[in-house]
Structures are given as C-alpha cells and as structure tokens.
Amino acid sequence: MGDSRPAQHSDVLILGGGSAGYACALRAGQLGLSATLIETDKVGGTCLHRGCIPTKALLHAAEVADVTRAAERFGVRATLTAIDMAAVHAYKQSVVDRLHTGLNGLIAGRGIAVIQGVGRYVGNRTVVVDGNPYTGRAVVLATGSASRAIANIPIGDRIMSSDHALQLPEIPRTAIVLGGGVIGVEFASMWASYGAEVTVLEAMPRLLPGEDDWSSTTLERALRRRGITVKAGATVTGARQNGAGVAVELAGGEAMEADVLLVAVGREPRSAGFAEAGIATDRGFVAVDRRLTTNHGGVYAVGDLVAGPQLAHRGFAHGIYVAEQIAGRDPVLLADQLIPRVTYAHPQVASVGLTESSAREQYGDITAIVYDLGGNAKSQILRTAGGVKVIRRGRADSGGPVVGVHMVGDRVGELIGEAQLMVGWEALPTDVAPFVHAHPTQNEALGEAVLALAGSPLHIHA
Numbered sequence: 001m002g003d004s005r006p007a008q009h010s011d012v013l014i015l016g017g018g019s020a021g022y023a024c025a026l027r028a029g030q031l032g033l034s035a036t037l038i039e040t041d042k043v044g045g046t047c048l049h050r051g052c053i054p055t056k057a058l059l060h061a062a063e064v065a066d067v068t069r070a071a072e073r074f075g076v077r078a079t080l081t082a083i084d085m086a087a088v089h090a091y092k093q094s095v096v097d098r099l100h101t102g103l104n105g106l107i108a109g110r111g112i113a114v115i116q117g118v119g120r121y122v123g124n125r126t127v128v129v130d131g132n133p134y135t136g137r138a139v140v141l142a143t144g145s146a147s148r149a150i151a152n153i154p155i156g157d158r159i160m161s162s163d164h165a166l167q168l169p170e171i172p173r174t175a176i177v178l179g180g181g182v183i184g185v186e187f188a189s190m191w192a193s194y195g196a197e198v199t200v201l202e203a204m205p206r207l208l209p210g211e212d213d214w215s216s217t218t219l220e221r222a223l224r225r226r227g228i229t230v231k232a233g234a235t236v237t238g239a240r241q242n243g244a245g246v247a248v249e250l251a252g253g254e255a256m257e258a259d260v261l262l263v264a265v266g267r268e269p270r271s272a273g274f275a276e277a278g279i280a281t282d283r284g285f286v287a288v289d290r291r292l293t294t295n296h297g298g299v300y301a302v303g304d305l306v307a308g309p310q311l312a313h314r315g316f317a318h319g320i321y322v323a324e325q326i327a328g329r330d331p332v333l334l335a336d337q338l339i340p341r342v343t344y345a346h347p348q349v350a351s352v353g354l355t356e357s358s359a360r361e362q363y364g365d366i367t368a369i370v371y372d373l374g375g376n377a378k379s380q381i382l383r384t385a386g387g388v389k390v391i392r393r394g395r396a397d398s399g400g401p402v403v404g405v406h407m408v409g410d411r412v413g414e415l416i417g418e419a420q421l422m423v424g425w426e427a428l429p430t431d432v433a434p435f436v437h438a439h440p441t442q443n444e445a446l447g448e449a450v451l452a453l454a455g456s457p458l459h460i461h462a
C-alpha cells in the first residue's frame with residue numbers, strides 16, 4: 001500500500017454513498033455496527049442528485065403543464081402561458097436539497113463516519129482515500145453506474161446524457177432521443193409536455209423492450225397520440241453537432257436534425273480499478289454469489305455494480321441485505337423478478353413479475369387478462385386510458401398463482417404495491433378476490449382483473 005500510517009478501522013467500510021451504499025450504512029448503524037461511508041460527491045448518489053428524484057420532479061412539473069393545457073376538458077378555464085425553466089429547476093432543486101439535508105441528518109444520527117474523497121479499493125479489505133488507508137471487517141463496494149456512451153456519437157453541448165439533460169436551462173424546440181428504454185421514454189414524455197417536438201429512436205422493435213409486449217404497444221400508441229414520433233427498429237450510425245443543432249444518421253441513409261440529442265442507451269457499472277485489485281468482474285459488473293459476496297472474502301458488491309435491474313430500490317434492498325449479513329443475521333434477498341418497475345411517463349408503465357411471453361416460456365399453461373381502464377371510474381374521472389394485465393399460471397378459473405402484473409395509465413405506478421404483494425406472496429386470484437377496493441380508485445382496476453381471473457368479474461361484459 002506504500003503507507004505506514006495505521007488504517008482507520010470500522011466494522012463496515014462502504015465505498016459509495018448512493019442508494020445501495022447509504023442504505024447499507026444506515027442499517028449497519030441501526031444494528032450497532034460501526035460504519036464508514038466513502039463518497040466522492042454527495043451522499044444520495046445518482047438517484048437523489050441526478051436520477052430518480054430530479055427527473056420525477058421535472059415530470060411532475062410536466063404533468064402540471066399537461067393538466068393546465070387540458071383544463072377545459074374538466075370545465076376549468078386556464079391558459080398555459082409559459083414554462084419558466086429557471087423556476088422549474090428551482091422547484092426540482094428544492095426537493096433534492098430537502099431530501100439531501102434529511103439524509104445527512106439520518107447518517108449523522110446513526111453515528112456513521114462520512115469520508116469525502118475518491119476511494120480506491122486496493123485489496124485486503126482496504127480502501128485508500130487521498131493516501132489514507134481505511135479498513136473494514138467487511139467492505140461493501142457500492143460505486144453504482146454511469147451513462148453509457150456509444151461510438152460515433154461524441155457527447156458535447158447538444159449531444160447529451162441524462163445528467164446534462166436534467167440541467168438544460170431551456171426547453172429544446174426539437175429533440176431526438178436515442179434509446180427507447182426507461183430514461184428515453186421519461187425524457188421524451190417530459191419534453192413533449194413542455195412543448196418540444198420529440199422523436200424517439202429505438203434499436204429494438206418496440207419501446208421498453210424489457211416490458212410486456214402489451215405494455216409497449218399501449219404506451220407507444222399513447223405517446224404517438226401525444227404527437228411524439230417513435231421509430232422502432234432504428235439503428236443510428238452516427239451523430240454530430242452542427243452549429244445550433246445536431247445531425248443524426250440512421251442506417252439506410254436517413255438523416256435527421258434537431259436542437260438536441262439525448263443519448264439514453266443504458267448505464268454501465270462504475271467498476272474501474274476493481275479487476276486490478278483482484279476483484280472478479282463480468283462485462284464490467286462485479287461478479288457475486290447469491291449472497292452478494294465477491295471473490296474476496298468479506299467484500300460485497302451492491303446496487304448497479306451487480307448485473308440486474310438498475311433500480312434505486314433494488315440498491316436499498318441490497319444494502320440492507322448485506323448489512324444484516326455482516327451483523328450475523330440470515331436475511332432473505334428478494335429475487336430481481338419480484339422488484340417492481342415503474343416508468344414515470346405520461347402515461348405511466350408499471351410492472352412486477354413475469355411478462356406474458358416469459359410466463360408462457362416458463363410455465364407453458366398460463367392465463368392473462370387485460371382490464372381496460374375504460375371501465376374504471378377513477379381513470380375516467382382523470383381522463384386517462386390504458387389497462388391492467390394480470391397473468392396467472394394455469395386455467396382462468398382453476399389455475400395457479402398470479403405471476404405477473406403489468407399496468408399502463410396515468411398514476412398506475414401507485415398501484416404497484418398491491419400488485420407486488422400478489423406476485424411476491426404467490427397469491428391465487430381467489431385469495432385476493434374477496435378483498436374489497438375503495439370506490440372510486442384506480443386500485444379497483446387491479447381488483448377487477450383479479451375478479452375476472454377468479455371467475456367472477458363485476459364490471460366486465462361477459
């Protein structure tokens with residue numbers, strides 16, 4: 001290590017203070033362990049400062065704009081005169097700052113030491129920061145992920161990742177979004193709500209390729225109705241900045257121009273230096289066993305560093321799981337498939353469990369039902385369209401448990417909790433059908449779909 005100073009030692013030494021890292025520190029502190037958190041930037045990481053929270057604030061402002069524009073549909077006369085991006089950013093930042101202050105308070109309250117600086121894992125359960133060694137009885141690698149760049153598309157002023165797009169001082173007049181995954185769809189939706197002309201280019205045959213086919217089709221139809229251009233199966237061969245805009249070339253020779261290009265083609269693990277320190281990696285992800293242990297004894301990896309869905313709430317779960325193991329407990333880690341997924345666009349897409357095609361592949365005999373939000377009173381009040389799809393194993397009226405739920409429509413993300421309990425607890429439709437849903441709520445749509453699978457639909461034409 002080349003340093004003779006005695007290392008500062010704690011029970012749990014965590015490299016990275018994002019969702020996974022800070023959750024690990026908080027749980028470790030709660031369990032009476034000493035914890036040290038090493039963070040280069042601000043605790044809270046990507047999710048709090050450059051991801052989940054600021055994007056959802058921008059999307060909420062976008063929803064306010066949409067509702068204002070559509071006010072007359074509800075008999076309210078209102079005119080959308082302008083979107084003041086400086087004020088929108090101030091609102092967004094106030095939410096982030098408040099949460100950041102709260103998080104700092106929690107961390108201090110649990111007696112967690114925070115070391116500010118760039119940490120380098122050097123093996124032997126040691127991380128060096130500014131030449132100072134820190135050791136842990138256990139080390140937790142939690143350095144997260146960063147936007148992926150692609151060849152022939154140099155990032156610059158007008159060709160940007162989501163980090164930059166979040167800070168744009170002005171609304172682009174026209175925007176091209178490269179990648180129709182979660183980030184691409186959320187930004188496309190937001191910019192369109194703010195008044196931009198948006199085109200989404202997706203290499204795969206449909207948007208959100210990881211979601212159920214039905215969700216992708218329903219979402220795509222809704223986005224097209226909003227005036228967003230979606231080009232699926234589009235391969236981009238290059239892009240460059242040209243004065244006041246960007247020029248994008250597609251395979252087949254087609255060219256497109258816009259004010260800005262957002263590159264949203266996935267995120268890669270921030271694992272530089274780990275392999276050199278002897279940590280086994282696989283395509284950049286840290287290789288772990290089912291207890292999230294790396295090939296170094298007492299060294300764990302959590303969150304986006306571990307291959308699987310890159311979601312903040314998965315990071316929280318990983319961090320808590322590892323802290324409990326270090327404390328000598330025997331925790332259970334939820335399977336990735338049971339982690340809920342929400343895309344916060346207008347309309348939203350939410351899901352948990354298997355898609356219809358993967359359920360069919362896995363079980364052969366399955367039944368899927370879609371309940372259209374057209375029959376759901378609250379969705380009609382909100383004037384949102386979409387549906388709820390529930391998949392069970394086996395036959396409609398006598399089969400097995402619910403294995404997947406997929407929903408499209410405004411606000412359906414808020415329904416995912418109940419869906420997740422059904423799938424996670426392997427509920428039979430007949431187990432949940434007797435539970436009464438408050439009327440009128442969007443939850444009733446999930447209830448109706450389950451009633452139909454249990455053989456007793458109330459508001460579905462037989």
Ligand code: NAD
Nearest residue numbers: 179180181182183184202203204264265266267310342343
């Ligand atoms: P993603 O993997 O979800 O989507 C990237 C998309 O880009 C894919 O559909 C892929 O087919 C497409 N693509 C890749 N290369 C392409 C090319 N050359 N041309 C055209 N299309 C191309 O990644 P993302 O949207 O960048 O998001 C990154 C991660 O962050 C994801 O894991 C996502 O789950 C997570 N995230 C989650 C949320 C949320 O939960 N609401 C929000 C934002 C980000």
